[in-house]
Amino acid sequence: MKHKLFALLSLFVLASMILSACGGTATEAPATEAPATEAPTAVATEAPAACAPAGTEPIAFPDGGKSVTGAFDQEPDSIVPYFTQMSFAVWVTQLTLVGLAEWDDQSNFVPELAAEIPTTENGGVSADGLTITWKLKDCLFWSDGTPLTSADVKFTWEAIVDPGNAVATKTGYDKIASVETPDDLTVVLNFAELYPPWQTLFTQGPNNSGAILPVHILGGQTALESNDFIHQPTVGTGPFVITEWVPGDFMTLLPNPNFFAGRAILDRVQIRFVADSAAALAALQTGDVDWYPNYSEGDIATISALEPDVKLTVVAGSDFEHYFFNLGRVDGVDGRGKADNEGFCPFKDINVRKAITLGINRQAIVDTLLSGFTAVPVSQWPNTAWTNTNLTVEGYDPDAAAALLDTAGYTLGADGVRVGDCNGVSTKLSFNFETTTAPIRIDAATAVQADLAKIGVEFTPIHTPAGTFFGQYVDGGPLTTGNYDMGGYTTGFYPDPYTDNFQCESVPNAEKPDGTNWYHNCDPFLSDLIDSSLGTVDTAARKAIMDEAQKYIAENYYVIPMYARGDVFGSTPRFIFGPMGPQSNINWNAELWDVQE
Amino acid sequence: MWSYITRRTVQALFTLLIITVLCFLLTRFSGDPLAQYAANPRMSAEDKAALRERLGLNQPLPIQYFKWLGLALQGDLGQSFFSKQPVSEMIAQRLPNTLILMFTTEIVTVSIALVLGILSAVKQYSATDNIITSFSFVGYSIPIFFSALGLMLIFAVQFKEWGLPYLPTGAAVWDKKDPVEYIKNLILPVSALVIVQTAGYSRFVRSSMLEVLGLDYVRTARAKGLTSKVVLYKHALRNAALPLVTLVGLDIPFLLGGAIVTESVYSWPGMGRLFWEYAQRSDYPVVLGVLLIVSTAVVVFTIITDVLYTFVDPRIRLS
Numbered sequence: 001m002k003h004k005l006f007a008l009l010s011l012f013v014l015a016s017m018i019l020s021a022c023g024g025t026a027t028e029a030p031a032t033e034a035p036a037t038e039a040p041t042a043v044a045t046e047a048p049a050a051c052a053p054a055g056t057e058p059i060a061f062p063d064g065g066k067s068v069t070g071a072f073d074q075e076p077d078s079i080v081p082y083f084t085q086m087s088f089a090v091w092v093t094q095l096t097l098v099g100l101a102e103w104d105d106q107s108n109f110v111p112e113l114a115a116e117i118p119t120t121e122n123g124g125v126s127a128d129g130l131t132i133t134w135k136l137k138d139c140l141f142w143s144d145g146t147p148l149t150s151a152d153v154k155f156t157w158e159a160i161v162d163p164g165n166a167v168a169t170k171t172g173y174d175k176i177a178s179v180e181t182p183d184d185l186t187v188v189l190n191f192a193e194l195y196p197p198w199q200t201l202f203t204q205g206p207n208n209s210g211a212i213l214p215v216h217i218l219g220g221q222t223a224l225e226s227n228d229f230i231h232q233p234t235v236g237t238g239p240f241v242i243t244e245w246v247p248g249d250f251m252t253l254l255p256n257p258n259f260f261a262g263r264a265i266l267d268r269v270q271i272r273f274v275a276d277s278a279a280a281l282a283a284l285q286t287g288d289v290d291w292y293p294n295y296s297e298g299d300i301a302t303i304s305a306l307e308p309d310v311k312l313t314v315v316a317g318s319d320f321e322h323y324f325f326n327l328g329r330v331d332g333v334d335g336r337g338k339a340d341n342e343g344f345c346p347f348k349d350i351n352v353r354k355a356i357t358l359g360i361n362r363q364a365i366v367d368t369l370l371s372g373f374t375a376v377p378v379s380q381w382p383n384t385a386w387t388n389t390n391l392t393v394e395g396y397d398p399d400a401a402a403a404l405l406d407t408a409g410y411t412l413g414a415d416g417v418r419v420g421d422c423n424g425v426s427t428k429l430s431f432n433f434e435t436t437t438a439p440i441r442i443d444a445a446t447a448v449q450a451d452l453a454k455i456g457v458e459f460t461p462i463h464t465p466a467g468t469f470f471g472q473y474v475d476g477g478p479l480t481t482g483n484y485d486m487g488g489y490t491t492g493f494y495p496d497p498y499t500d501n502f503q504c505e506s507v508p509n510a511e512k513p514d515g516t517n518w519y520h521n522c523d524p525f526l527s528d529l530i531d532s533s534l535g536t537v538d539t540a541a542r543k544a545i546m547d548e549a550q551k552y553i554a555e556n557y558y559v560i561p562m563y564a565r566g567d568v569f570g571s572t573p574r575f576i577f578g579p580m581g582p583q584s585n586i587n588w589n590a591e592l593w594d595v596q597e
Numbered sequence: 598m599w600s601y602i603t604r605r606t607v608q609a610l611f612t613l614l615i616i617t618v619l620c621f622l623l624t625r626f627s628g629d630p631l632a633q634y635a636a637n638p639r640m641s642a643e644d645k646a647a648l649r650e651r652l653g654l655n656q657p658l659p660i661q662y663f664k665w666l667g668l669a670l671q672g673d674l675g676q677s678f679f680s681k682q683p684v685s686e687m688i689a690q691r692l693p694n695t696l697i698l699m700f701t702t703e704i705v706t707v708s709i710a711l712v713l714g715i716l717s718a719v720k721q722y723s724a725t726d727n728i729i730t731s732f733s734f735v736g737y738s739i740p741i742f743f744s745a746l747g748l749m750l751i752f753a754v755q756f757k758e759w760g761l762p763y764l765p766t767g768a769a770v771w772d773k774k775d776p777v778e779y780i781k782n783l784i785l786p787v788s789a790l791v792i793v794q795t796a797g798y799s800r801f802v803r804s805s806m807l808e809v810l811g812l813d814y815v816r817t818a819r820a821k822g823l824t825s826k827v828v829l830y831k832h833a834l835r836n837a838a839l840p841l842v843t844l845v846g847l848d849i850p851f852l853l854g855g856a857i858v859t860e861s862v863y864s865w866p867g868m869g870r871l872f873w874e875y876a877q878r879s880d881y882p883v884v885l886g887v888l889l890i891v892s893t894a895v896v897v898f899t900i901i902t903d904v905l906y907t908f909v910d911p912r913i914r915l916s
């Protein structure tokens with residue numbers, strides 16, 4: 001019996017190895033040899049002569065070619081960006097399917113497939129702001145050699161708004177009434193109403209992702225979410241094309257012969273799916289992988305200690321961690337923005353909010369937890385052209401904070417916690433702070449707890465998994481239901497400053513469970529002010545409105561900008577990549593990636 | 598016999614039903630699958646509501662469950678919320694990798710455990726026994742993430758730094774059709790698992806052997822003048838290993854679930870990582886699919902083991 005069992009075990013292993021070898025899990029696209037005349041490491045700047053494609057297949061990896069391997073700890077779900085909101089998927093999109101324009105390392109909005117950025121001066125933006133005209137570059141080709149024309153852009157819009165396709169978001173695209181294509185190189189977007197963040201459509205930015213889809217492959221089809229091309233596009237417009245993808249294991253990308261900016265310098269990019277940052281770090285040390293893009297700020301010191309074997313790159317992003325007060329009012333304000341739960345009473349007093357802001361040593365958090373790589377933001381939109389540069393960060397001042405609490409009528413109790421009268425009820429300055437379980441959040445909250453204890457405020461952090469913290473209204477998510485006192489998470493610039501997080505009409509309640517005003521703060525002046533930014537496409541006018549909104553939010557201490565988040569990259573010294581900025585990661589110009597042995 | 602098997606099968610179906618309910622509730626209450634989109638201002642409230650409706654998450658939980666169960670009974674484990682791939686396809690892609698890792702581990706573990714267990718029992722209370730016992734307890738006490746990471750740091754990272762031949766971390770892209778590469782990449786994950794599992798198994802073999810060595814028939818065999826080797830391997834081990842065979846048999850279904858920590862540390866594309874990766878995203882069709890496969894295997898193998906026992910040990914009768 002025992003022998004039989006072992007024989008059975010051996011059979012299992014043998015069968016598994018055969019299954020694995022036969023696999024069939026990888027889908028390989030054919031690849032051709034690189035044209036002999038092509039210089040393998042040169043980046044062409046000219047379009048193919050006489051509008052002919054340089055090839056019809058990805059360029060095969062030559063013996064001894066230049067190759068890098070990245071490590072991702074999440075496997076992308078769908079590469080076509082309209083069907084996913086996953087960062088790792090969007091990073092692969094940047095390598096394979098580009099948009100009309102993108103933001104560069106200097107936060108400039110620069111053309112990709114487009115010949116130029118539409119402006120009022122060049123006639124790209126109509127006087128009423130309702131018509132945007134994009135001009136495409138000459139001689140654009142898909143990686144399979146098919147011409148890329150305005151028809152592809154029009155098809156992309158049709159696919160997004162087609163109710164038969166389950167896209168993740170139609171935001172903005174649903175404001176377009178029609179798309180005209182007077183010729184192969186011109187796309188006219190006719191908006192039904194003003195949509196000032198039009199730059200976020202069909203383009204790629206820090207937190208938006210667009211791409212142009214191929215009408216010659218997807219045209220006439222519906223239910224695209226289940227289409228193989230959406231999951232794994234084998235034809236593209238980016239510097240590379242996916243040629244092999246073994247689920248759970250790795251993907252291989254080879255150069256696109258028809259990329260608009262010329263052939264990529266590298267001959268191959270591979271992306272290996274690893275479980276976490278620890279596995280990636282060991283692999284970086286041995287050179288098994290060349291870069292990992294998803295370290296947290298808490299890893300800075302660890303990676304820094306491994307230099308120069310592992311190269312650390314930290315770029316302050318446009319996202320930032322913010323703490324905020326629950327200002328919910330069950331009666332709303334003038335009948336607007338009714339919340340289901342009343343916020344913590346003392347927070348309605350601006351002196352209390354200001355005292356808590358001044359009582360937190362935010363710079364110390366930046367210096368210790370972020371190793372000084374980022375900064376305390378001044379406002380809602382740090383590190384961008386929309387920042388109100390007239391604002392300054394109010395520094396740590398526990399004495400002023402204590403004085404403010406005295407003024408507000410909260411005096412120290414026997415247990416060291418302040419007590420005062422709030423709407424006729426004796427109330428202790430003791431409240432909960434809810435956030436996720438991310439290590440940096442735990443460390444930061446612990447530091448804040450210690451700071452606030454010094455001014456007689458009892459701040460009790462509660463860390464819940466992100467799935468629960470951001471849970472939907474019907475599941476009792478604390479943010480949506482307003483069942484919290486203070487909260488904290490990361491928000492930012494996406495990449496237009498318009499937000500509905502302060503609107504009275506966005507306060508979530510039983511009737512509007514999907515409302516996004518998780519501060520539950522209905523301030524009619526602020527709500528209307530931000531909404532007024534949607535009344536014009538004039539950038540200067542919008543900047544003035546946003547400056548005022550930032551000033552108003554700061555002066556009322558509605559939120560506490562804690563620290564700008566950093567994009568933390570680890571790489572091997574051999575991997576050479578271009579500069580990054582707050583609105584661009586390393587993928588924005590992947591055609592220039594190189595290796596130096 | 599047949600009435601026993603029928604009765605156990607019916608019981609097993611009820612058990613599986615209860616397991617699916619529990620797993621469904623645990624998965625659904627562990628987090629909102631759309632929570633990752635919650636703080637994304639690019640998705641409007643309407644976008645989120647539409648997505649929720651498309652995924653069926655707006656329906657009452659019992660309806661969501663029965664819909665899933667109805668399809669599962671027809672052999673359709675559904676589609677991943679996020680990758681849109683059929684769950685059965687995703688499992689089929691990962692299962693061979695897990696089977697290779699886990700069965701290799703099991704074979705190595707049992708082989709080493711037999712040697713150490715017998716040695717420990719034969720030389721009871723000797724220095725050898727004490728050393729094996731001490732290492733067993735150490736191995737059993739070390740958390741798997743520690744041993745897995747420790748082995749990687751020593752034999753991959755440090756060995757490379759010291760200029761010695763080093764083993765791969767598993768994170769490189771390697772050719773799975775090359776047997777040499779395969780074995781090189783298997784060494785560290787298998788070792789990490791073997792360290793923990795051998796400790797338990799060897800103690801089991803030791804105590805089983807000690808029990809058998811004290812029995813009359815072994816003494817009789819010795820009295821007959823048989824060599825100690827024959828007594829040990831032909832008489833004692835056969836009976837002592839019997840419970841071990843049962844133990845291994847019961848462990849087999851759990852092997853299908855893979856090893857979450859080890860597969861994660863060594864980037865092994867198996868079932869454990871599939872489960873963990875999608876559990877983190879509350880993608881419950883995938884999570885439930887994996888759990889259903891593993892629990893079905895556990896239930897089925899338990900019945901098979903019960904039935905096989907009657908053949909192995911005639912004293913046991915099923916009624």
